[in-house]
Amino acid sequence: METQKESWIKSLSRFNVEGINLFAMGNWENNLINSYFISGFPHYALIDKNGNVYSNNPNRPSDGISEYIIKLLSK
16 A cells, blocks of 8 residues: 555556556555455455445456456356
């Protein structure tokens, strides 16, 4: 969690983070950690087209989650 946008951008570059990465203005750290039971980074979540959390902390993209996502999209 970064509280400054510049620090966040540097962290993304430093760790070569790919995918969709979101920055929330303000101090959201405690709220996000407590609401989504985040115990480390990176943290993944599957969110449906309505904005609902379908799966909190699913497998990593490198662990084959893409096939699961394709299966869900075909429903």
